[in-house]
Amino acid sequence: MRWRGWLRSWRIPVSLGAFAVSALAVAAFVPPGGPRAYAQELRSLPDTTSEPSDGKAEFYWSRLRYTSSGYGRSGYGYGGGYGGGSGGYRGYGFGFGYFGWSRDYPKADRQMLLALKRLTRIQMRPTEQVVDLDSDDIFNYPWVYAVQVANWSFTDAEAKRLREYLLKGGFLMVDDFHGTADWDRFMVGMRQVLPNRPIEDLSDNDEIFHVLFDLGVRFQVPGEQYVWTGRTYEKDGYVPKWRAIRDDKGRIIVAICHNMHLGDAWEWADTPEYPEPFASLAFRVGMNYIVYGMTH
Amino acid sequence: MFELLFKYPPAAFAQGRLVLLGSWPAWALAASIAAAAAVLALAMALRLRAAPASLAVRRAAVLWLLESALAAVVLILLWQPALAVSQLRPRQNIVAVLVDDSRSMSLRDGGARREDRAIDALRSGLLPGLERRFETRLYRFDTRVRRASLADLGPAEGAATHIGESLQELATETSDLPLGAVVLLSDGSDTAGGVDRAAIDALRRRRIPVHTVGFGALAPGNDVEVEDVTVAARALAGSRVSAEVKLRQSGYDGQRAQLTVRDAGRVLAAREIAFGSGGGMQVEPIMFDVGPAGAKSLVFSVAPLAAETNRANNALTRLIDVEAQPRRILYFEGEPRWEYKFIRRAADDDPMLQLASVLRVSENKIYRQGIKDPTELAEGFPTRPEELNAYQGLIIGSVDAGYFTPAQQALIRDFVDRRGGGLLLLGGRASLADGIWSGSLVADALPVVLPDSRHTFHREPATVSLTAAGEQSVITRLVDDPAANAERWRKLPYLMDYEDPGTPKPGAVVLAQMHYRGRTMPLLITQHYGRGRVAVLATGGTWRWQMSLPLGDPTHHEFWQQLLTWLVADTRGQVAASVPKSTLFDAGRVRLGAEVRDARYSPAADVTVTARVIGPGSAPRSIDLEPVRDAPGRFEADWTMQAPGEYVAEVEAHRGAVSLGRDVVPFQRLDGVAENFHTEQDQDLLERLAASTGGHYWRPDQMRDLARSIPYSQAGLTTHELAPLWNMPAAFLLIVLLKAGEWLLRRHWGLV
Secondary structure, three states: OHHHHHHHOOHHHHHHHHHHHHHHHHHHHOOOOHHHHHHHHHHHOOOOOOOOOOOOOOEOOEEEEOEEOOOEOOOOOOOOOOOOOOOOOOOOOOOOOOOOOOOOOOHHHHHHHHHHHHHOOOOEOOOOEEEEOOOHHHHHOOEEEEEOHHHEEOOHHHHHHHHHHHHHOOEEEEEOEOHHHHHHHHHHHHHHHOOOOOEEEOOOOOHHHOOOOOOOOOOOOOOOOHHHHOOOOOOOOOOOEEEEEEOOOOOEEEEEEEOEOHHHHHHOOOOOOOOHHHHHHHHHHHHHHHHHHOOO | OHHHHHOOOHHHHHHOEEEEOOOOOHHHHHHHHHHHHHHHHHHHHHHHHHOOOOOOHHHHHHHHHHHHHHHHHHHHHHOOEEEEEEEEOOOOOEEEEEEEOEHHHHOEOOOOEHHHHHHHHHHHHHHHHHHOOOEEEEEEEOOOEEEOOHHHOOOOOEOOOOHHHHHHHHHHHOOOOOEEEEEEEEOOOOOOOOOOHHHHHHHHHOOOOEEEEEOOOOOOOOEEEEEEEEEOOEEEOOOEEEEEEEEEEEOOOOOEEEEEEEEOOEEEEEEEEEOOOOOEEEEEEEEEEOOOOEEEEEEEEEOOOOOOOOOOOOEEEEEEEEEOOOEEEEEEEOOOOHHHHHHHHHHHOOOOEEEEEEEEEEOOEEEEEOOOOOOOOOOOOOOOHHHHOOOOEEEEOOOOHHHOOHHHHHHHHHHHHOOOOEEEEEOOOOOHHHHOHHHOOOHHHOOEEOOOOOOOEEOOOEEEEEOHHHHOOOOOOOOOOHHHHHHHHHOOOOEOOEEOOOEEOOOOEEEEEEEEOOEEEEEEEEEEEOOEEEEEEOOOOOHHHHHHOOOOOOHHHHHHHHHHHHHHHOOOOOEEEEOOOOEEEOOOEEEEEEEEEOOOOOEOOOOEEEEEEEOOOOOOEEEEEEEOOOOOOEEEEEEEOOOOEEEEEEEEEEEOOEEEEEEEEEEEEEOOOHHHOOOOOOHHHHHHHHHHHOOOEEOHHHHHHHHHHOOOOOOOOEEEEEEEOOOOHHHHHHHHHHHHHHHHHHHHHOOO
């Protein structure tokens, strides 16, 4: 019988070994309770709007899903929106995402959207949108947020697509990377996308800090680790860097939040131990960056 | 032949009056004819009883008719008919012979030049015939008339033809002379636009007949002529301008030619055109980038074709004032949305468009961009006309009508109606019907009747296409060729959303449509309202064109720049100068006009308006424009361009020491150009001129008949004569024919 031969072949031990490694990986990285519990968590996330979570809107909180160097494109994904004009769930992915694109996802996104709805006139979908660089669907979402960008990596095609996205009018906000080493790794990917554009430190008077809230005075926004370490910095990122890349007309196309973790501040804003001033500034910065991206 | 039968030329009958010289009255003639007819009828009735059966009633009636006609002719002759005519006294009258000396007379119509044919006609028949009986004066004319001898004629080099002015000048010059008739030899190609009433009246007062002799082919040979060019008198620097070129061709059916627009020799645009079949007129659109600011003289031309008889009529010049002053547009948006961002980016790339925008970011924050100073629009949408009138265009995004007070709604309406601004309403979740604009004071100005229902805005993908009007519109032009443009639009990425704009009003123009699940709705609708214009773009989702098309594709930005330019290009300031025609051919008199408005754009009174005219080779001169009665705010003055060339008038209005504004209007005088156009014989003009003065139109081969007709005139020194008609051969021939006809019929019917 053919299957007996197959059983006797070398494929059995290899397959069993791979399964074991995968199971260990899932057990190690999936949050307690596994995927089912994660789905439960999604349902319990704040969604106080009356609009359907898969409805169409003017603004979508778009989170960039990229390939992390050394980790692959793992993590949970929850999306819908356009894609040829049809909505609906894009599907879940398995994985952990702790070091990848899905850091703080999706609670940070939802909390940010709540603030956006309450404090601005932007008509948005109450749930986030995951966008990839392997299809042109990203061009339907002119504002995109990326985290843990020290670990991002692009194929040439992905870098080209992101470059075109930015030069056509798209806006990228990057967050949650700390210190010199992270910066260097971030720049490897950024130079792949925009090889020659200078990166500048934003002045307090820059329009992006005044387009909605006046944020001339800012401070370092730490991640949740501040609650148990008391430190506002991570690694050697002692000073927050508010940086940007501009297009030929001087409009910011990439807003860089280095040595800070705004996403964590959004995510943990409802935690009593996390100081309110950090969360408040993080929300305001996020909203300013969105409004700037929608006006410039 | 006519004269052989009737003794006198047709002119004698045309000019003369029929009289009866017999001693019995005219009524007696009528009674005699009636009596003769009655007697003949009675006799025929009596004979009919005894007549053979072959003489039926119908035949008897025919015979009676012939006999009665014969009796009538004889009776008429007995009453001695005659013509009472005025005839020029021999050797005592002057006959003026005018020969067209303009350049069109040098054209050859498949043989000799027109002027040579005219000289031949004079030599061979007309002049000898006239000189025997009259003092004949020979003149040559183009824009004015001059004495000449036969040897002086030719070559024809006059730069223009003014038949009316020449005749009027002749009438003045001969006012104390016995001018009996005028003979005008011309192709009728009048460059002044026809013979005016004053010239006709001057001749009719003296009863001088003008006999016209037409030269030249009635239809052009192988020729292409640029008949007219329609193009805006003003444009913004760097903008795209559309022109319509009216062409006429003969002999080139189905052939192709190159249509070109040039500015000072530089080609602005060129496209290949195909001539239709059957010759005639056709209109060809052409678009071009108008380039930097300044008064420009654009040449629209068709490249000469093989064997073309007249190549000087292949080009026309038009003046266009290209303005350097950027236009300011107020964009009021009710919520942050992508359309706002990408409209701003498109306008940023056009140096002639300045977008000042107000965006309601939150309930308590408006965000302003493109403002000149911190005070501009600090309170949001303007509340005073002076504030809103500072802009030339207004865009209203996703804002419900209720956000604006009734006074602000009236401001918006007056901004279009009175100020002449451009208004653009965009689709959105608080726009048009969903924003309850149908109940606003602006509703009248909209180019659509909005739907009664709400929920007309949908975030669903809608595809787009152009209408026939849109294919050639300067707003929706993405490709110059109309068919390619329509195809380009069909292939555009879908819109991110759409809003049902309702039904276009009569007079509105739908330039583009959108389609969603089999339903077609207007997308871009425009109309003029009052002094301004209004457009509705029923979507907030064109931004997707910019993001979806390849990097560097100009579609989105070009469309928006063209739409915004259309919105504001014709918005005038408080002083708007104008001339009826910017190009005058062979004439210099132009009427300068200006509309002057105050800050609220009501007609301004108590102002002084001055024009400073700068022309070729002369120092600038100032003239005052006078108010026009019954036209508030309107001022006019006449100005004469002494020399050909380009002129510019800078018109400025002052109230006291305060300037209300200034405007510039270019105009030009072109001499010798119009002569190259409409070079075929204008027989209609020559016939009308002759008929309105009592003359006659003649062909060149009728010169001898013309010479015999000249004496019959009521002008000059005349004798009144009675020309007997009883002995004219035609009468006797008629008698013979009637009698012979009767005899032949009787014989045919077997009655003799």
